[in-house]
Amino acid sequence: MIRSKILQFDSGDGTPAGWLLLLLLLLYSLPLDTIAKEAVSRGLPSAAVLNPAAELWRDVRQRDQPTTGSTQVRGVDSGVLINAYGDRWRKFRMQQLIPIGGYMLMGIVVVLAVFYLVRGKVPIEGGESDRKLPRYSTYERMIHWFIASIFLFLAITGLILLFGRPVLIPMLGKETFSILASACKEGHNLMGPLFLLALILVFIKFVRRNIYQKGDLSWLLRGGGIIGPKHVPSNFFNMGEKTMFWMLVLVGSLIVVSGLVLVFPLFGQGREWMELAHVGHAIGALLMIGVIIGHIYIGTIGMEGAIEGMKTGYCDLNWAKEHHDLWASRAEARGEALSNEAVGQLRDLDPLPSSLGARTQEAGK
Ligand code: HEM
Structure with a gap:
């Protein structure tokens, strides 16, 4: 047959x-x-x-340059037959970036939790005073909470995209995770460019007060006063805040530029550039999220009185003297300290005082 x-x-x-x-x-x-x-x-x-193709792929992985051919199809990478970078990038993402990044963030949270258990909330040692100093204008607080909400949204959606597979799929299942991941991706791409705007506004407003000055280094050498009982002299912003600011500007710019390369693959960037942009974006973002976790810790449960200025515009005079004494004594000498009642009345009359901007600018000197 x-x-x-x-x-x-x-x-x-x-x-x-x-x-x-x-x-x-x-x-x-x-x-x-x-x-x-x-x-x-x-x-x-x-x-x-x-x-049967194992030998071929073993050989491909050894190649530094992609194998190219000729084609009439126009487009970036259209002549590339085999490119080993993609596999290297995938392995880096799965075997290094995700585990190391995950342990780093968990490590930061654990260290802060232990620090909190040992040190507790840093109190205002002199207790709350009956006077306050104007610290932030409405505009300054507005752009702070603008960048904070954009950053937190991007951080949460980005972390879901990075750690979703190993962490969330076992908890939610593939179907639910795929809906969540698609929503996060769209939201992340849509809101990302707003972070650039927020970064520019924050830079313009805060840069002058974040220029390093004489005395900043001694603040650092003495651990910012958070480790020992002694106060360390500090200006409007201390060395820690200034360093956080410059990290935000530099690492934030890296995150923004690499993010734009990823969201708009329209300017001739090939796969290699996209992989590089992804690695820079993810490492920069993980680093910045780690720093911001520390910033949020100090601003909320870590230090008594710290958030008041960013919430109301005014900070307690004793808090200012204990943490920003050089600025506080100058502001007090200029007669800027107001009684709590006066601040209450001012805020009742005008909860968004427009004149505070000019005064705080002056106070920042
Ligand atoms: C819930 C989240 C946050 C809280 C509770 C918080 C709290 C605070 C507080 C209390 C201050 C004032 C410190 C002082 O008066 O000395 C401050 C300043 C600042 N925060 Fe935040 N923050 C948060 C999120 C963020 C995020 C996500 C960013 C940026 C991505 C950010 C950037 C800044 C900047 C640039 C300053 C001014 C400090 C400087 O320029 O050195 N904050 N924050």
Whole structure:
């Protein structure tokens, strides 16, 4: 039966094409047989068949440059036949970025939790005073909470995209996670450019008070006063805040530029650039999220009185003297300290005092 079928392929010149086909099949089966024997010799189950293209892929991984060909199709990377970068990037993401980034963030949270248990909330040692100093204008607080909400949104959606597979799929299942991940991706891409705007506004408003000054280094050398009981002299912003600001500006710019390269792949950037942008974006974001976790800790449960200025515009005079004494004494000497009642009345009359901006600018000197 098979023979009669094969003979139907007779090419007409007397050589049956069927026999040729059979010969080719036999020749093809030889390497498979060799592979199967090799599998058995390596102690694999006899049913296991090694990937016949394994050698090829092993070779591809050794190549530094992609294998290119020629094509009439116009487009970035259209002439690239095989590119090993993608595999290297995937392995880096799965085997280094995700585990190291995850442990780093968990480590920061654990260290802060231990620090809190040991040190507790840093109190206002002199207790709350009956006077306050104007610290932030409405505009300053507005742009602070603008960048804070954008950053937190981008951080949460970004972390879901990065750690979703190993962490959330086992908890939510693939279907639910896929809906969540798609929403996060769209939201992340949409809100990302707003972070650039927020960064520019924060830079313009706060840069002058974040320029390093004499005395900043001694603040750092004495651990910012948070470790020992002694107060360390500090200006409107201390060395820690200034360093956080410059990290935000520099690392934030890296995150923004790499993010734009990823969201708009329209400017001739190939896969290699996209992979590089992704790695820079993710490392920068993880670093910045780690720093901001520390910032939020100090602003909320870590230090009594710290958030008041960012919440109301005014800070307690004793808090100012204990944490920003150089600025506080200058502001007090200029007669800027107001009684709590006066601040209450001012805020009742005008909860968003527009004149505070100019005064705080002056106070920042
Ligand atoms: C819930 C989250 C946050 C809280 C509770 C918080 C709290 C605070 C507080 C209390 C201050 C004033 C410190 C002082 O008066 O000395 C401050 C300043 C500041 N915060 Fe936040 N913050 C949060 C999130 C963020 C985020 C996400 C960013 C940026 C991505 C950010 C950037 C800044 C900047 C730039 C300053 C001014 C400090 C400087 O320029 O050195 N904050 N924050």
